[in-house]
Amino acid sequence: MSIEQLSDGIFEVITDDRKILATRNLYPGHSVYGERLMDVDGVEYRQWDPHRSKLGAMVLKGFDIPIEYDSHVLYLGAASGTTVSHVSDILADGLVYAVEFSPRTMRDLIKLCDQRPNIIPILADANKPRSYAHIVETVDVIFQDVAQPNQAEIAANNSKYFLENDGHLMLSIKSRSIDTVANPKKIFKDEVKKLESDFGVEFEVLQRKELDPFHEDHLGVLARMFVEDED
Amino acid sequence: MKAVTWFGTLVISEDGEVEECCLLKKDPELLAEHMLTAAGDEYLPVHGLKLRELALDCDFVDLEEEYDVLLREVCISTVKRQISMTDTDDKHIIQAVEAMDDIDKAANELSERLTEWYGIYFPELELTAEPMARFVARFGSRENVPEGHNMFAKASSSMGAELSLVDEDLLRNFATSLCGIYDTRKNLEQYIMNNMGAVAPNVTDIAGAPLGARLISLAGGLEKLAAFPSSTVQVIGASNALFKHLRSRAPSPKHGVIFNHPLIKGSPWWQRGKVARALASKISLAARMDVYGSAHDPSIRENLERKVEAIRKAHPEPPKKLSTKVTQPGPGRAGGRPVKKRGGQKKGGMNKGGKSIGNRSGGRSA
Numbered sequence: 001m002s003i004e005q006l007s008d009g010i011f012e013v014i015t016d017d018r019k020i021l022a023t024r025n026l027y028p029g030h031s032v033y034g035e036r037l038m039d040v041d042g043v044e045y046r047q048w049d050p051h052r053s054k055l056g057a058m059v060l061k062g063f064d065i066p067i068e069y070d071s072h073v074l075y076l077g078a079a080s081g082t083t084v085s086h087v088s089d090i091l092a093d094g095l096v097y098a099v100e101f102s103p104r105t106m107r108d109l110i111k112l113c114d115q116r117p118n119i120i121p122i123l124a125d126a127n128k129p130r131s132y133a134h135i136v137e138t139v140d141v142i143f144q145d146v147a148q149p150n151q152a153e154i155a156a157n158n159s160k161y162f163l164e165n166d167g168h169l170m171l172s173i174k175s176r177s178i179d180t181v182a183n184p185k186k187i188f189k190d191e192v193k194k195l196e197s198d199f200g201v202e203f204e205v206l207q208r209k210e211l212d213p214f215h216e217d218h219l220g221v222l223a224r225m226f227v228e229d230e231d
Numbered sequence: 232m233k234a235v236t237w238f239g240t241l242v243i244s245e246d247g248e249v250e251e252c253c254l255l256k257k258d259p260e261l262l263a264e265h266m267l268t269a270a271g272d273e274y275l276p277v278h279g280l281k282l283r284e285l286a287l288d289c290d291f292v293d294l295e296e297e298y299d300v301l302l303r304e305v306c307i308s309t310v311k312r313q314i315s316m317t318d319t320d321d322k323h324i325i326q327a328v329e330a331m332d333d334i335d336k337a338a339n340e341l342s343e344r345l346t347e348w349y350g351i352y353f354p355e356l357e358l359t360a361e362p363m364a365r366f367v368a369r370f371g372s373r374e375n376v377p378e379g380h381n382m383f384a385k386a387s388s389s390m391g392a393e394l395s396l397v398d399e400d401l402l403r404n405f406a407t408s409l410c411g412i413y414d415t416r417k418n419l420e421q422y423i424m425n426n427m428g429a430v431a432p433n434v435t436d437i438a439g440a441p442l443g444a445r446l447i448s449l450a451g452g453l454e455k456l457a458a459f460p461s462s463t464v465q466v467i468g469a470s471n472a473l474f475k476h477l478r479s480r481a482p483s484p485k486h487g488v489i490f491n492h493p494l495i496k497g498s499p500w501w502q503r504g505k506v507a508r509a510l511a512s513k514i515s516l517a518a519r520m521d522v523y524g525s526a527h528d529p530s531i532r533e534n535l536e537r538k539v540e541a542i543r544k545a546h547p548e549p550p551k552k553l554s555t556k557v558t559q560p561g562p563g564r565a566g567g568r569p570v571k572k573r574g575g576q577k578k579g580g581m582n583k584g585g586k587s588i589g590n591r592s593g594g595r596s597a
């Protein structure tokens with residue numbers, strides 16, 4: 001087995017017959033969602049299943065992941081932490097604010113937070129960024145995976161609040177949360193357009209790709225926020 | 232600008248300098264307490280702040296690491312409090328639903344009594360139930376109805392008997408107690424609305440809080456609801472008819488409580504059986520996901536809506552042959568009339584539903 005680094009903290013473990021996406025395990029000896037642990041040269045890596053994670057799929061679809069080892073990340077729609085755990089692995093010297101609004105799911109996420117020093121859990125509705133503006137500082141990256149009809153609006157409002165000048169937004173858009181019958185391609189086009197200018201904040205879309213075959217009817221978007229000069 | 236932060240209240244100048252700060256004590260439990268209450272504060276920042284720098288500037292912490300460690304501890308403690316405040320136990324929901332039924336029974340009897348009794352003194356008052364109780368509790372004797380009140384005319388020309396002071400007191404107390412019972416009912420309703428989302432997020436999404444709660448209560452718990460086949464979910468609440476069906480092979484009942492769901496109520500009678508089957512199968516799926524502790528998954532609802540759409544498209548007209556026989560298509564009865572025995576099941580994609588159950592329970596939390 002050998003190892004290749006794809007971007008900060010993101011690796012491919014190369015075995016005889018395949019390549020496995022992985023992150024370096026911040027909490028060695030523990031698997032979070034049943035994923036495989038692999039030892040390469042005395043370092044433990046955790047397999048990152050792109051079928052279970054939009055961000056993982058975005059890595060394999062060739063997105064330039066803007067998360068660095070010391071980034072501050074706001075993660076919206078953390079669920080029980082499948083993907084957050086990998087973000088936490090990447091952020092050896094950074095921090096992730098994990099926002100989730102379902103108390104039930106939060107119970108699982110809290111267990112993960114207890115194990116890892118760089119996850120800050122927040123039980124709140126991403127539609128109301130102001131309700132956590134006393135907790136969350138401005139961040140370098142926002143990642144969002146909420147499967148809500150107003151995904152673009154949520155992303156724009158949170159960016160307005162919390163994204164650093166020049167910060168990056170990564171967004172997974174699920175077409176079926178917006179319209180169950182319309183053509184996904186059309187929905188994606190509309191959503192990206194909305195995101196770019198509809199909510200009083202402008203974005204430059206750097207990359208956009210569908211996340212198949214890992215996730216059907218999902219679009220990944222990487223964008224950078226334009227800052228208007230105030231003075 | 233004045234801004235509440237998790238570590239204190241600050242006054243910040245135009246160019247981001249701290250002008251004043253009122254810091255909280257560095258005690259994680261106190262900070263968590265404050266974090267909870269601050270979430271609704273009117274001085275929450277109106278845009279994001281560089282909180283870390285501000286905390287260093289006003290000497291709340293000396294090092295960034297200290298900021299991280301403390302914030303994490305406070306947030307974990309806050310979230311744990313929030314979780315323990317939300318009730319996730321279906322037993323409470325069941326009690327609340329049953330209490331509501333008890334209340335309905337009691338309120339009915341008491342309000343009938345009040346109507347009959349108070350009718351002696353004010354027969355022209357055409358109120359019943361809650362409005363009646365509120366009226367009597369407020370005014371007592373009809374002589375107290377003030378000018379300008381919409382009952383004033385009736386009250387001053389009433390043919391009813393005189394009401395003695397003693398009787399007035401008695402009736403007023405009685406009506407006040409009844410009002411209290413109606414208030415309690417509203418509290419119970421609110422309780423169910425507030426808690427169903429935490430107890431069973433997916434069932435609540437599909438069935439709505441009141442109907443979802445009723446299904447859980449009738450089934451005897453969320454786990455039992457999840458264990459029922461969806462054909463049973465469809466008839467939950469129709470128990471008399473169901474037992475008759477089981478004993479005597481009478482035609483199986485089709486009217487469980489799920490027939491109160493807007494998707495069924497809003498469908499024409501010839502679609503109702505099919506919509507009910509689709510709804511029941513999604514409620515089953517939702518209950519299973521909730522038992523496994525999965526998060527809210529909007530795709531169940533999306534699938535249901537798509538399926539109902541397909542039913543609407545496939546059956547826009549009432550079936551011809553039957554329409555001559557159905558003499559009075561009353562909404563209740565005719566709605567359940569099987570067009571063909573279990574006809575829609577083959578088409579309706581039950582298999583798909585079944586498959587996704589397997590997928591989900593295996594692949595939780597992705």
Ligand SMILES: C[S@@+](CC[C@H](N)C(=O)[O-])C[C@H]1O[C@@H](n2cnc3c(N)ncnc32)[C@H](O)[C@@H]1O
Pocket residue numbers: 052053054055076077078079080081082083084099100101102105124125126127145146147148526527596597
């Ligand atoms: C598709 S799941 C996210 C999966 C997660 N990103 C992962 O890969 O591990 C969507 C999550 O977003 C949460 N969610 C939906 N709407 C939300 C909102 N308005 N605020 C916060 N969380 C929300 C849901 O409860 C659910 O857990």
